Every structure is written in C-alpha cells, then in structure tokens.
Amino acid sequence: MYTFTSQSYYYPTYFVFFTFCFLSCTNTASDKVGLTVYGDGVAFNISGEIDQDKTASCGTATVYSSSSTSTTTTTTTSSTNSLYTVISRLYFKTGEYLYLKFLYDSTQNQGSIDSTQGFSYSGGIGTYAVVSNYGKIYWGGSGVPIDTSVTSSQALSYLTVSVDLVGTALTSGTAALSLTQCYTTDLINCTSATSTSMCYTEDGETCYNTSSVEGPSVSIKGEVNCTSSTVSSGSSSSTSTQ
Template sequence: MLRLISILLVLVPFFWGCLKNDNNAALSILDDSTPALYPFNGEVDTSVTTSCGQASPATATTGTTPGTTTGTTGSTGTSTNNTRFSVISQLIFKTKETLNIRFQYDSTQIQGNIDPQQGFILAGGLFGKTVQGTQGTVKWFNQGINIDTSIQNVQQISFFNIEIRLNGTYSTSSTNTATILLQCYTTDGVNCTSVTTTSRCFTSDNKTCIVQNTSGDAKSVIISGTIKCNAPNIVPQ
C-alpha cells in the first residue's frame, strides 16, 4: 500500500502538469543584442478561443483510379488526394494578448511556411506591444496538428502542438489593437476593400490593414518556442 501511494504521489503531479499545459505558449522574443527581449509564457483562454484554428484545402492533386468494365467498354473514376491546407489560427490568452497566425500545412511534411501575405501578429494584453511579420516556419510532429486530410472542405482544428520560429518587427510603442482581429480583402496590403481578392490582411477596424511597423523604435526580432492548444468544445473530425 505504501508503495502504491508513493507511485501515485509521483504520477499525479506528472499527469497534472500535462493537463495544465494543454493550452500553453512558451515563447521568447529575441533580437541581435538581447538574449531574451521578452519571454512570453501564456495560457490559451478556451472560454473565448473557440478552436485552435481553421484549415482550408489548398491546391488539390487528382489521381486516376481503375473503373469497372462491362462488355467492351469501361469507365475510369478520379479521386482527390489533397495533403495541403491553409491554416489560420487566432489564439486569445488569459492575459488578453492575441496571436494571429496563418501558415501552410502539408501532412506529408513536418513544417510549413508562414503565409507571405497575412503572416502573424502578437499584440495587446499585458504584453501591450506588437510583434508582426510575414516570414517564418511552423513545425509539427506526428499528429501535432489535428487535420483530417480526407475532409476536402473547411474544418475546425481541435488541438495542435507546434514549434514556431517567426521573423518580425517589435515596436516598443503601446498598441490599441482590438482583442479580436478581423480579416479583410486588400489589393495594396494597406487598405481593406469590399472586392474579393486573392490577398487578405488582419485588421482591427475593417478599414485598414495592420501593417508591419517601420517607425524609428521598431526592431527586427525572432519569436521562437512552442504552443499547445486544446479546444474542448471542438469534436475531433
């Protein structure tokens, strides 16, 4: 009995730690001169973050499958095998920061690139600053992102475990960025438009895009670390 109690005392903190970190971001914002400009450790607020993201099919590949033959004639069918998806994720942390990130996912790979048009933005909350950019990579391992490639339409992501390395610009000026960032179509990357275009951007007012900071106090930085998200209200597909 004592041995069983000892084992439980060891295992309970371990499993509690795993459960506690199901919605954790452990990130560092680095620049050339500072070892750790800003260590960001946040917990995703699942009461307002309804899902870990949304995946939409990117380009599909079509393969030919044998058909059935009747008499002297036959038929050939086609099947779609799409492994690539465009993922957009908006995470709201308990300290009110938001991380909006868009990247390319391919189930045959272990990492994908940040979308060169929308990219990412970390802003608001206790952080009170803004880091944004359009370059970087997202890595996943095994079942690190819950995307069902057999579903060839938009699907909600119930969980992911990713590692990010993002190149962006940090501004020491405070930000008034809204908690929930919208997306809008744009033709110039600066202004929103009602016309459907191939380019989109993040916006706080649905009028102008939140563009990368080029002011004098802005500096180039790298965001690196891991993010875990588990949205309990989304049923895995």
C-alpha cells in the first residue's frame, strides 16, 4: 500500500517533466540543422541552431522558369503551378552559414538540388567549408509550405527536408555563399550590359565556377529543420525575386 502511494505521488511530477521535455525538444529540433559529412579521410558534423534574428525566413520559393526558348507562339496560363525554385539561406547562432537551392515539385516528395548552386556551408571553426552540386533532397508530404496558387515569390514559414548529397570539403577555393546572378559575356566577369548569358557571383564582379574548388570528395547526409518567427504559418508572404 505504501509503495502504491509513493508511485502515485511521484507520477504527476514525472509526467509534467516528460511533457515539458518533449515540447522543448520538439521546439528546439524545429530550428536545427543536423548533417554528417564523411569520406576520403574526412568526417565531421554540420549542426547548429538557426539564428532567427539573422534568418528572415526559412527560404523563398519562386515559380520555376526554364531558360530554354520555345518556338511555340501560343502560351497557356494556369492558376496552379507545380514547379518552384526554392532558395534557403540559414544562419546558425554559432556563426555558420548554410545555403541550399533546389527544384520543388508539388506533385512529388523528392527532387534534385540545383546543379549550379546546390548546397554550400562555411563558417565552422575547425571544419571544412563544403559545397555540393549533386544529390537528392526529400521533403515528404508537407516539408515545404508552398501555396501553388501564388505566382509571385513566397517566403517560407518553415522548411523540413532531408538531404543525401555528394560534394567536396574544400581545401582551396571558396564555398561561394550568398550567390547571386549577373550578366556576363565571357563567363569570367560580370558586366552591366544586358547579355544572353548569366553566371553566379559572390562580389558582383567575377563569375563563380564550381570546378575551381579543390578538396576530398564527401557524402553529406542529414536533416534541415527551420521554423520562421517572422513568416506566418498557413499564409503566403510575397517577397521580391532574387
């Protein structure tokens, strides 16, 4: 009888503690990145909590447009789009920076990262900068909250994806973070004149060439979880395109 009373007395305390821990862990996990990098004698983790003060949103999504030209003179407009380009720039509280660009298809639950910009990470103390232009990304049933009725750029309230990539841990070169596009005529330098060719740049002056990076080949696997404190869930917040 005494044993039963003792267990009954402590049960609510344990229950409250477990509930608090569960909710806290769930909330914390929603703003964390947990990746492993390994291969060719290299093994380390990319992990950290996202800095909400520096990360305006969990990413932006814009309707995908192909660069190929069409000879068809008739165009068809649809109110529902299935393909979007997603770009995420995430800052960690410890100073690291992660960039991710991929093509999202609302009819699928997985896709490929962008072959030109893809994935990059830098800022870790004692670890390599990492880039990747090949691999798969998985978003499941609701990992990317895109409103397919919106044709303008959307800010994402959350992002929950898993990645399985092949990349390079840099020993020389640059991770080329915060890449933007610029016009170019020689694929080496940016130009202010409008041209038919574009490249990606860090400083707005020179093109970034992914073949310039050197280092061991590595696998990059894990999860990226972000929940924005500035973008309302369930609503499509429009932003300017990049």
